[in-house]
Amino acid sequence: MSAPLLSLRGVSVRLPRGADREFALQDVDLDVAAGEILCVVGESGSGKSLTATAILGLLPAPRVTLAGGRILFEGEDLARLPPARLRAIRGARIGMIFQEPMTALNPVMPVGRQIAEVLEEHGGDLARVPALLAEVGIPDPPAAARAYPHELSGGQRQRAMIAMALAMEPRLLIADEPTTALDVTTQARILALIREIQARRGTGVLFITHDFGVVAEIADRVAVMQRGRIVETGPARQVLEAPSHPYTRALIAAVPPLAPPRRPATPPGPAVLEVEDLRKTYRSGGLFARRRSVEALKGVSFTLHRGETLGIVGESGSGKSTIARALVRLLPTDGGSIRLDGAELRATSRAAFRPMTRHIQMVFQDPFASLNPRRRAGDLIAQGPRIHGASRAEARARAVRMLELVGLDPSAADRFPHEFSGGQRQRIGLARALALEPAVLVADEPVSALDVSVQAQVLRLLAELKARLSLSLVFITHDLRVAAQVCDRILVMHRGEMVEQGETAILFAAPQHPYTQALLASVPGRTWTPTGPEALV
Structure with missing residues (x-):
């Protein structure tokens, strides 16, 4: 048998003093x-x-250093070679x-x-x-x-x-x-x-x-x-x-299976969010650059019912995040209507919209980028209630309750965002959004960068909170495995257009549009079924 191309034997990497453990790698053996x-x-x-x-x-020496072992590549020990x-x-x-x-x-x-x-x-x-x-x-x-x-x-x-x-x-x-x-x-x-x-x-x-x-x-x-x-x-x-x-x-x-779970057939609740003919065009260029325009949304319409999770899927550039930002008024649109419990949001002035923000909140894709690094977690969560009239003590008490609700210790209120893991930061983002007890939660790729085990925890948490608080969710994702497990209905976006929508089980079993068929056919490992998957909903 020929020797491996790459062989790691007993490789250990030491972390600096004060780290959560002494070794980042310990006695690693690998062959390629x-x-x-x-x-x-x-x-x-x-x-x-x-x-x-x-x-x-490329270890960040001298704080992180190779502490032992051999890294053999084509017979040479890379760990002992001169830099040149x-x-x-x-x-x-x-x-x-x-x-x-x-x-x-x-x-x-x-x-x-x-x-x-x-x-x-x-x-x-x-x-x-x-x-x-x-x-x-x-x-x-x-x-x-x-x-x-x-x-x-x-x-x-x-x-x-x-x-x-x-x-x-x-x-x-x-x-x-x-x-x-x-x-x-x-x-x-x-x-x-x-x-x-x-x-x-x-x-x-x-x-x-x-x-x-x-x-x-x-x-x-x-x-x-x-x-x-x-x-x-x-x-x-x-x-x-x-x-x-x-x-x-x-x-x-913890890996979500691609097959949607069986959901009881229940009549839809009353409409809580109604979007009709939503349009958005991005324009760029100017005096010294060629003018360009991209239609990000081309007359998108959908309805979200109370207690429902509506998934929005599609590739980057399909318009998913543009919809999310438009729903919470972080982005102006060029036409259409957004009604929350019958109240028009799109044409409302900023002053009139502020009291309405407590009814529709957003969880962002990157919690680290969306959390102010200079403010403690408790202050970040309390900020919304304070803006809407709660006293400092009331807002602080609500922040502590929200931390407990999302499965974090109340002591986390005094820590800064960088002191948490990615999954914990996403929980803080959830707590901040839920502190105002919204009727609608817009979640933009909330688990896309998380490990499968942390992803499963966050998805279970969302399901529990949805049931406990009667939340309605707009869930944006490009992960069709996740969409299959958490969404009651799916809306498929392609280049700014809604090309297909329907109940999750029906759409996954018999997609009608060629683009939806292409998306499902592209899921990595689609023929593999995880063993003993955990229930996410």
Whole structure:
């Protein structure tokens, strides 16, 4: 049997004093063979990304350091190579696709120039840049090479990162959550591209993810990490269908199945939110730039009934978040009507709308960006009640009750947002929205960036709060597994238009519109059913 392309033996990484544990990685053993895709899965903080940075010698020393072990790549121990030799291997023999291309790419340098830098550094042919962009499926490669990162879509930026990682035809490709924030159709294209390139070139791939659908779609083998240790490894089918470690079983149990649960047939309640012919056009350009206009919403109409969860799904740019921001008056629209319990919202003045905000609240996609980092959690939650006339003591007491309601200790009121995990911050966002006891909650991708276990906790919490408080939810997501479990009805958006809507079970069983059919066909691991899924609703 040939030696593995990459072999980690006893790798440990030490954290600085004061951290929650001494080691971020402890005695990690991993092998990646040529022509194989190894998926490393686990929750945030399990050590997945740190494993990648340790392999590449990119640890944030001196605070975080390699404390022991061997990292063998093609017979050389990367942990003991001089910096010059390690730089020669990075980019040439080992390529890296980073998790967030918008932050990994230089915003003031054209994409083609950034790819050319890799070729220059390692003696490659600069003329290959357009061919590399064409190979990863970017339309009009010469134009894309001249474009800056912000001028490309999320999927195109990710493809540009892949082109950069593959520029020197590396033997090993490390992909750190390369599809986490992408729509299912773009995600499917990226996964197919990685698989096709890996098979054609015989590249070994270390693929880091927390999405078990992606694992089912692409992995040959799986390694499961928990708190810096490998707790289970094996062939993908074995790990997915017969996991041996309790932690692996818990992770897989938290994955939402794609099949909607059976819901009792109940007549719809009274209409609480009515949207009719909503329109929005974004315009850009001016004196020195070509004027452009994009129709984000093209006459969208729907009704939300009391106690109902209406899901809005579609790709990025389909108009989902534009609808959410329009509903809570964070975005002006060009036409149409939004009625909350019969009261018109769209044409209401700002002064008249303020008292109405207590009846419709929003939970944002990124809780860290939406929470003021300089204010404590209790103050953030109390802010709404204070604006609406509650005394300081009343608002503080309500903030403490809301923290308890979303499953956090009252002592959390005195902590700042950075002192919480991602799941806890999302709970604070929920508590802030619920502090005004709204009739309608607009949730914009509230679990898209969360691990499956934390995602399951937040979704269960939403279901409990919905039942306890008689909430009506507008639930925006690109994760069709989540939509299947939490939504009573689904509205499908495509390029600003509503192309299909209906009861969740019916729409998933027999989608009518070709776009809906394409969305469902693109779900990673759609033929795999999680073992023993937890009930989310």
